[in-house]
Amino acid sequence: MCFRLLNANKIACLRVDAFQDLHNLNLLSLYDNKLQTIAKGTFASLRAIQTLHLAQNPFICDCHLKWLADYLQDNPIETSGARCTSPRRLANKRIGQIKSKKFRCSGNTQRHTQRDTQRHTQRDTHRDTHRDTHRETHRETHRDTHTETHTERHTETHTERHTQRDTQGHTETHT
Known part of the structure; x- marks a missing residue:
């Protein structure tokens, strides 16, 4: 059931x-x-x-x-x-x-009910739009943050490798 x-x-x-x-x-x-x-x-x-x-x-x-x-x-x-x-x-x-x-x-009731229906529809549309906008903003923020973090890590790792290689090369030359 x-x-x-x-x-x-x-x-x-x-x-x-x-x-x-x-x-x-x-x-x-x-x-x-x-x-x-x-x-x-x-x-x-x-x-x-x-x-x-x-x-x-x-x-x-x-x-x-x-x-x-x-x-x-x-x-x-x-x-x-x-x-x-x-x-x-x-x-x-x-x-x-x-x-x-x-x-x-009555004419009054019909207008009142139509106005309420429009208000509910507008509120639903606003809520759906807000939810979709929030979701898209979250995705973009996550994507941007992920890209920035990945770029920073890559740069740090790349810099560390070059620094270690330069330091090792420099140390080996003097010993």
Whole structure:
């Protein structure tokens, strides 16, 4: 059995490709995190999924989460009882038991959710760029340090050999 237990990690957002290479995953637990929404297609590549735990997340059940309700109705694999936190009219209702037409967005909600998604994407991009830059800087520093150290050792060894040879030659001449 292949599984991922990502419980209580304070995960606030998931990239849509977060699970793309986990085709054999049977159980995914995102229980007790900070997820308010999940992008459509996030679970698309999970062909072998049998159990999905999403409860104890503060889900905003608006038009952006409609797909999840449809998915859970078509695939009854969510066993932890994931519920809506808001809007108030859907609070504490199980996501998989709410009719699609109930998942609505007001203009305000739609703008807010899009802004949050953009912010998470920008933060992920910044983090990835920072990590890649740090990695490249580390490689360059290591390469430069290694080259300098190698050059210094080579120069010292070369100088020592010449000094020893000169000293030995000088000593032999005087004896």
